[in-house]
Amino acid sequence: MTGFAGVEKSSEAGNLSLTVKSVNHRSLDMHFHLPNELEGLENGLRELVKRHAARGHFQVKIVFTPAAAGIGTLNRPLLESYLKAFREAAAQYGLGGDPDLNRLLLAPGMLAGERSPDAGQAMADLVFGAMQEALEALNAFREREGAALAAEMKSRAVKILNATSRMHALRDAALEAFAKRLRERLAELLAGVALDPQRLAQEAAILADRSDIAEELTRLKVHASEVIAMLEAGGEVGKKLDFLLQEMARELNTILSKSSALGEAGLDLTSLALDLRADVEKIREQVQNLE
Incomplete structure (x- = not known):
């Protein structure tokens, strides 16, 4: 049977938006659209769907926005390598000027935020909790449709x-x-x-x-x-x-x-x-x- 359910969750790990859609299918078929940091949870999500449905085509989409990290610490070796490269290029090509520190600080990996050792588990708990809630809502919808x-x-x-x-x-x-x-x-x-x-x-x-x-x-x-x-x-x-x-x-x-x-x-x-x-x-x- 067809059905749709959406859940939004927030926690210290970040903000999550999860949707589940189902349409008729003679067997159980699943497709997941997950952000890179959540791809490792797909097998567990599949098992969760199997416990709630015998057949149907399911589409699961998750959008996850991690909680903003603090300023973090400066990656000095990376900064020094950028500065060295700048100086070498300036000397070789006869260029003047100084590197823009604001731009350098925005470079990937320049500021390493501190991550809680429990952050990964908190994220997984958030995802599985939202998935459970969505599947229960979806099944309630499907049961009403089935009764009619x-x-x-x-x-x-x-x-x-x-x-x-x-x-x-x-x-x-x-x-x-x-x-x-x-x-x-x-x-x-x-x-x-x-x-x-x-x-x-x-x-x-x-x-x-x-x-x-x-x-x-x-x-x-x-x-x-x-x-x-x-x-x-x-x-x-x-x-x-x-x-x-x-x-x-x-x-x-x-x-x-x-x-x-x-x-x-x-x-x-x-x-x-x-x-x-x-x-x-x-x-x-x-x-x-x-x-």
């Missing part, structure tokens, strides 16, 4: 379950009408031919039975009930639901195939089966967002 999604899927599954009763009634009426039409048509075609009326009725019944959907409706009802039960139970049900929905789609395709053979008598069945198949496909799309 499950409720919608359950509503569609209940619709399918209730529709099986109407389809049974339509099936009974359609088969009766189809068998009657077969008997009448056979009687017309075989007019003047000596046939046992009972045998004629049996043949018509056999043909009508080939279009019977009673077994498919029974399996469809069972599958719909299982889908509802899984959604109510919760947990990691995505793969199981997808399998059941494939079976439901297969039953509805068979129903459509058989109902089309019933001619006009099966039009209502065909229309209802098409509507239910659209519901099954919609649920299958939504299942991809569940874990």
